[in-house]
Amino acid sequence: MSEHSTTGPDDRRRLAELLGPVVEDAGLFLEDVSLKPSGSGLVLQVLVDLPEDSTGSVDLDRVAEVARAVSETLDRTDPVPGSAYELEVSSPGATRELTERRHWKRSVGRLVRVTPVEGEKFTARLLEVGDDGVVLQRSHQAKKGMAPKLLEPETWAFDAVRRAKVEVEFTD
Structure with missing residues (x-):
């Protein structure tokens, strides 16, 4: 509430x-x-x-x-x-805040903006949701105009995430 x-x-x-x-x-x-x-x-x-x-x-x-x-x-x-x-x-907007496990589950496959408890904010694809955390996959674009390279999936515990929000994706 x-x-x-x-x-x-x-x-x-x-x-x-x-x-x-x-x-x-x-x-x-x-x-x-x-x-x-x-x-x-x-x-x-x-x-x-x-x-x-x-x-x-x-x-x-x-x-x-x-x-x-x-x-x-x-x-x-x-x-x-x-x-x-x-x-x-x-209903929740397209850029809903992910505050409960069920919110994460509903957002599998989407891009999420994560503010970790420690470290810098980042954007990643939400691949899966477990009991204690999530699997995220970041990408890295070496040069503008080049296709981004997918990095290795990372497991993040829920308690290591200060805040997370779904990102709106625009496709060509």
Whole structure:
């Protein structure tokens, strides 16, 4: 849950218990739920993603479908008694931060920007995800215009990575 959220642990758990099955019935994963102040009201943010073993991203039709189902459930249960709120249902962006093992698993094959606990930032291809870490493959371009050379895959423990984020790739 983000640091600017007004959702307490009990509220978050209650909302997740209410909305988790609705999101799962739509074939998605409930990534996060939070209630935040916005102007004179509140925004109930629901973040959904594909299941861990899926590749690709959540398309807008699926987000709209799950938003309707979530809205219907909320209308029946009044989860924020006495408060008006706006519902926002979204999915992680193309450049999502990799904070949990499941995020890494969903990003196998993608380029990731890694900030290690020690050393310089680097970009590498995510090859595989294990229980304790990941296998990354960097590339080196000797001269501009030349094809990059793939370096040997490296194993990185999760606790050796301070921060990681998916990079957007542009192809020719």
